[in-house]
Amino acid sequence: MPAVKLRLAQGTPCWVSLMTDDLAGARAFYGGLLGWTYTPGPTGLGDYVRAELDGAPVAGLGVASVVGFPVQWTTYFAADSADEVAQRVRECGGTVAVGPLQSERAGRLAIAADLSGAVFGLWQGEEHLGREAGPEPGGPAWVELVSADEEGAAAFYSTVLGRPVAPSGEDTALLVDGRPVAGIRHGRELRGHPPRWRVHFAVRDTDLTARRAVELGGSVLVEPHETGRGRVARLADPRGGRFSVVEPR
Known part of the structure; x- marks a missing residue:
């Protein structure tokens, strides 16, 4: 799905x-794996670029401003x-680590934890409204929280985001x-890893993409397998x- 022209409804992964x-x-x-090209993005929090497909932004890549911060997708x-939702995060027992703050003219953001x-992050889009998940290869297709609770x-998320x-x-x-936009499931396979939101990118061929990730210096954490959403593989980049x-059904 292309970049949106109107701000997505609150609670939608954007x-x-x-x-x-x-x-x-x-x-x-990621350029070699998913076909991304890049343009400069806001630099208020450090070096940052927007990844694009066919001229439309699909994701962001930036340099962690905190030493020792884990390499991860948010x-x-x-x-x-963003200010009102961040306040509800605090009231529900979560933490707000960054913001809410202005990201130049792109929008207003906060980074929080449940x-x-x-x-996870909150985005109040202004000039940059984001992108809704969809089946287009190379773009985000689905996000899900894997948690022990x-x-x-x-x-927590129902109260904070005001959605059922x-x-x-x-x-x-x-x-x-009335439609599902993000999953929440029990993380039986966490095995000592912290709970996290998992990002899924759509591809044409999961098996081929997994092999290509290894060729590019990444690794396969979970081999390609069938799920209710399609054929999935869990990967890691070189860092x-x-x-x-x-591979959506």
Whole structure:
């Protein structure tokens, strides 16, 4: 789905961004894997570029401003008011680590964590409104939270974002206008890893993409396998940033 021209409804995942300690390496890896090209983005928090497909922005890549910050993808949710939603995060027992602050003329953002420590972002789009998940190869297709406390996470995000959470297939989903926009499921496979929001990028061939990731210096964490959403593989970039790819049904 192309970049949106109107701000997405509150609670909709609208952007994904990688914070890394090797921006040049990340650009080469994801460009070679997903076909991205790059344009400059806001630099208020450090070096940052927007990844594009056919001239439309699909994701952000930036340099982590905090030494020792893990290389990871962050999912941003659309907010009518980043300040008001950030306040609800605090009231519900979460933490707000960054902001809310202005990202030049692009919009207003905050970076927060839920009760279990899973990091997510809030985005109040202005000039840059983001991109909704969709099946187009190379773009974000789906996000899901993997947590040891599915029930607690569902209550937290429902209250913070003002959207219902309900069963959807095998998992629980955050609903916007009656449709699932993000998943929440029990993380039986966490095995000591912290809860996190997982980003899935759409690809034409999951098996081929997994092999290509290794050729580019990345690794395969979970081999390609069938799921209710399509054929999925869990990968990592050369600096350890984890993400998934899915060949939609």
